[in-house]
Amino acid sequence: MYQDDHGFTCELDYDPLDDAGVAKLDEEDQDIEFIGLVGSQKRLEAECGDEPGRSSEQRINDLLSSLPAQKKILLALIDFCRSARSPQEVDEFTQAMQKTNRSVYTPVMLRQLLEEAGALIYQQDEQANEETVAVEPLTQQDGSETEYLVVQTSAQGNWLSTPEALVLYDALDPLSNLKTILGQDNEYLEIYRRILEFCADEPRSKIELNVLVDDDPLLQQPRRYSGYFIDRLNEYDALAWMPLWKTTDIGLKVLVECALSEGEAEQ
Amino acid sequence: MSELECANVMSDSDVLTLLEGRIATYALLTRLYRKEVDEPLLSEMRAMRFPVNTGNADMDAGYRLFHTYLSNAWERTLTELAIDYTRVFLGNGVNAYSAAYPFESVHTSSKRLLMQDARDEILALYRANDIITRSSWKVGEDHISLELEFMQVIGERMLVARQKQREDEAARLLAVQYGFLNDHLANWTPMLFAEMHKFAKTDFYRALAFLSAGFIATDFDILSEWIEASDDEHHDGRSVPDPPFSGE
Missing domain, CATH: 1.10.10 (Arc Repressor Mutant, subunit A)
Structure with missing residues (x-):
């Protein structure tokens, strides 16, 4: 018998299915599954x-x-x-x-x-x-010698x-991650390059980036907007918001590598 | 000598100082019960000095716990206190026993319900004293924070009356405060403080329970002495040891 703080009592081992003849389950049994979490x-x-x-x-x-x-x-x-x-x-x-x-x-x-x-x-x-340090009281006395x-x-x-x-x-290798993602978006490399170069000179607004790439024929079918590229470049640390969009050091490195590889290709 | 022992042998300036101290303590308690501790309050409390011997064991225990807790404050203290405030006063259960609910109605109604008779009586008392709650106050007027603020406001009026030598008014306000403590605050808050000890996980809110219990008990004793002194003088014309006010 259990009695709670408020005087209610109950039979702890009361089983409402006793009368129906349903046997109790053994909680130690491996096959038992618990519900009610x-x-x-x-x-x-x-x-x-x-x-x-x-x-x-x-x-x-x-x-x-x-x-x-x-x-x-x-x-x-x-x-x-x-x-x-x-x-x-x-x-x-x-x-x-x-x-x-x-x-x-x-x-x-x-x-x-x-x-x-x-x-x-x-x-x-x-x-x-310790969770709570026992602080030795530092007492002061005022004119009336009350201790504080x-x-x-x-x-x-x-x-x-x-x-x-x-x-x-x-x-972490953000440069390699960035290259991987650019490799996956191979057909848009020119767009990525244009954005990174544009933002390398000075911080640019979203509107400026819209003007820069949104009308490009590459982005008409399927339709893409500058936000798609900004998000990806930002996610992979090539662009940062500060508070306009600015190419990061990682973005600049990628640009340099792009320029180098283009140079090698031309030679 | 305790505050109570002092009260009977006080000069005018001592009485005013004691009144100011009461007002300040009621104001602090009001704030602590109203909402979670914020950065300015924490800084203010860390700059406070806590008396070692007030003559009341609960107050001393409260001040000592506050001192220890505040001396150990760190960057997450505000978060800890906000969590504990919620745990102590709001709770997360569905029955009436899941927190130390800070409403008089809960502790004075058989089913621990809000907005019961106590709230109606409190509201009438506020109005009788030209006090209304701000429109931003959205819960019962019998919240301990409002009851403490009521004592603070009447205490401030009493201080002004005393400063302006309006003894009749001061005596009337003394009676109002004594009646309010006797019928309400000192009546139901011991149950609240016991529950605060049960639910609090930080020493801060345990300290608040100790301090509140000790302060209300001490204040009640002081007001009782003053009322008694007032009555004696009024009825017998006898001189009594330095009663702070005397109604004519």
């Missing part, structure tokens, strides 16, 4: 970052793919925290990046996501690692990228 098992497993089956690398990759709009900032944070950085330094760095990539994610939220995925760790003094507790500033920790995150970051 609230939410998807897969999602719940994905949310439990520490289960042994998933490595840090998998969790970091999952994070990056689940937040494509934040991917660049997250990767930049991993690179930035190669050496220990104070929360203020990471805040400033993140806010500088978010100037051209506005987001509802605050710097603290992004750090939390990276920490949960195993990409960043917060290092504190050993003494400060004064809030102290706790020792600040630093953010540091984990080795797993750095391995993952260093293995």
